Amino acid sequence: MSINSTAEVDTVIVGGGQAGLALGYWLSRQGRNFLILDQHQRPGAAWRQRWDSLRLFTPAKYDGLPGSPFPGDPLAFPTKDQLADYLEDYVRRFDLPYVPGVDVEDISRDGETFLLRAGDREWKSKNVVIATGGHRIPKVPAFAGELDPGIRQLHSQDYKNPGQLKEGPVLVVGLGNSGAEIALETARFRPTLLAGKPSSEMPMRHGRTAARFALPLVRFLGLYILNLNTPMGRKAAPKFKAMAAPLIRTKSKDLAAAGVQLNPRLAGVQDGLPVLEDGQRLEVANIIWCTGYHEDYSWVKLPAFDDHGEPQQTRGVANSVPGLYFIGQEFLFSAASATLPGTCRDARFLAGQVMAQRSSGLIKV
Numbered sequence: 001m002s003i004n005s006t007a008e009v010d011t012v013i014v015g016g017g018q019a020g021l022a023l024g025y026w027l028s029r030q031g032r033n034f035l036i037l038d039q040h041q042r043p044g045a046a047w048r049q050r051w052d053s054l055r056l057f058t059p060a061k062y063d064g065l066p067g068s069p070f071p072g073d074p075l076a077f078p079t080k081d082q083l084a085d086y087l088e089d090y091v092r093r094f095d096l097p098y099v100p101g102v103d104v105e106d107i108s109r110d111g112e113t114f115l116l117r118a119g120d121r122e123w124k125s126k127n128v129v130i131a132t133g134g135h136r137i138p139k140v141p142a143f144a145g146e147l148d149p150g151i152r153q154l155h156s157q158d159y160k161n162p163g164q165l166k167e168g169p170v171l172v173v174g175l176g177n178s179g180a181e182i183a184l185e186t187a188r189f190r191p192t193l194l195a196g197k198p199s200s201e202m203p204m205r206h207g208r209t210a211a212r213f214a215l216p217l218v219r220f221l222g223l224y225i226l227n228l229n230t231p232m233g234r235k236a237a238p239k240f241k242a243m244a245a246p247l248i249r250t251k252s253k254d255l256a257a258a259g260v261q262l263n264p265r266l267a268g269v270q271d272g273l274p275v276l277e278d279g280q281r282l283e284v285a286n287i288i289w290c291t292g293y294h295e296d297y298s299w300v301k302l303p304a305f306d307d308h309g310e311p312q313q314t315r316g317v318a319n320s321v322p323g324l325y326f327i328g329q330e331f332l333f334s335a336a337s338a339t340l341p342g343t344c345r346d347a348r349f350l351a352g353q354v355m356a357q358r359s360s361g362l363i364k365v
């Protein structure tokens with residue numbers, strides 16, 4: 001497909017991860033004139049960039065996008081590259097208008113028309129969907145800058161495998177799912193210490209049996225009970241966004257059994273070394289920050305955000321900017337919204353809104 005630099009289209013989706021592609025599927029079925037702009041050359045890049053040994057927590061039976069079940073054993077847990085390949089194939093299979101290598105730097109509005117700029121290229125559209133993923137800017141505590149420059153520091157976003165580490169002990173900071181899985185891996189090659197407390201742990205053992213019996217219940221809870229249409233979901237939403245997810249596959253006892261030393265949270269830096277809340281100074285050669293991400297929408301120059309920079313939206317439809325939409329964010333509508341099953345449901349709903357909202361001005365939730 002050839003793209004003009006001042007192309008005018010009905011809808012632009014910014015971000016061609018799973019959320020953008022699932023929405024693209026529905027827009028394509030409705031014959032909409034739309035584009036998916038993505039900064040990466042290949043679909044699936046967000047998954048490809050994650051660490052080498054990563055496997056999904058969700059079984060294959062829940063990993064397919066609309067119109068195309070994930071291939072193979074439905075109870076298996078795909079690798080991150082299998083998922084990335086699936087997304088790349090999805091774009092080809094449905095001939096989705098994925099435009100690679102476009103880093104949208106600025107979105108503004110001229111009357112009813114949105115203007116999107118990426119370098120010297122510009123697009124105009126009636127609708128814009130922000131599908132850029134909840135994980136944008138790696139979060140690292142300010143005191144990281146005071147650490148001895150001899151300590152190798154990596155954020156989980158940049159961690160690929162233990163080959164990147166210096167000789168000597170590793171401190172993994174943050175006991176969410178990334179921290180737990182990375183610590184379990186580094187412990188096979190280096191003495192590993194972990195700083196942090198898990199928010200909670202899944203009560204059952206993750207694996208094929210869970211995929212058959214327990215994960216369907218977890219999925220049901222995440223999609224149909226914990227959502228903004230239920231009192232329980234509305235109550236849970238703010239807490240859910242603020243806290244780390246429970247440990248899903250790796251439990252604290254697995255870490256202890258693998259020789260990972262579990263410690264309190266990290267408090268700061270003394271003489272270039274990390275210091276724990278209990279005052280202990282740690283002599284480590286490597287630190288892996290598994291401390292999460294900030295969302296950044298400063299490049300969206302539209303009055304669609306609250307004082308904390310969070311999108312003001314109702315089920316993905318911007319409250320005060322007609323024609324602007326969001327998808328893929330944590331608890332956009334349900335506890336599953338940032339995962340594959342939740343994104344797929346949100347995409348179907350949002351496609352209906354993109355079609356209907358401009359004509360009726362109403363949002364049906």
Ligand SMILES: Cc1cc2nc3c(=O)[nH]c(=O)nc-3n(C[C@H](O)[C@H](O)[C@H](O)COP(=O)(O)OP(=O)(O)OC[C@H]3O[C@@H](n4cnc5c(N)ncnc54)[C@H](O)[C@@H]3O)c2cc1C
Nearest residue numbers: 015017018019038039046056057058104132133328339340
């Ligand atoms: C370690 C880890 C494990 C996970 N495991 C699972 C799991 O097992 N099952 C599950 O369902 N979910 C899992 N998730 C959660 C979730 O599926 C992913 O975070 C998912 O990648 C989010 O999809 P997305 O399309 O919203 O965003 P992304 O996949 O991040 O895609 C967004 C795209 O937008 C592009 N982009 C961003 N900004 C711009 C811009 N300004 N201009 C152009 N392009 C832009 C990015 O390059 C990217 O390609 C996991 C997440 C992590 C971090």
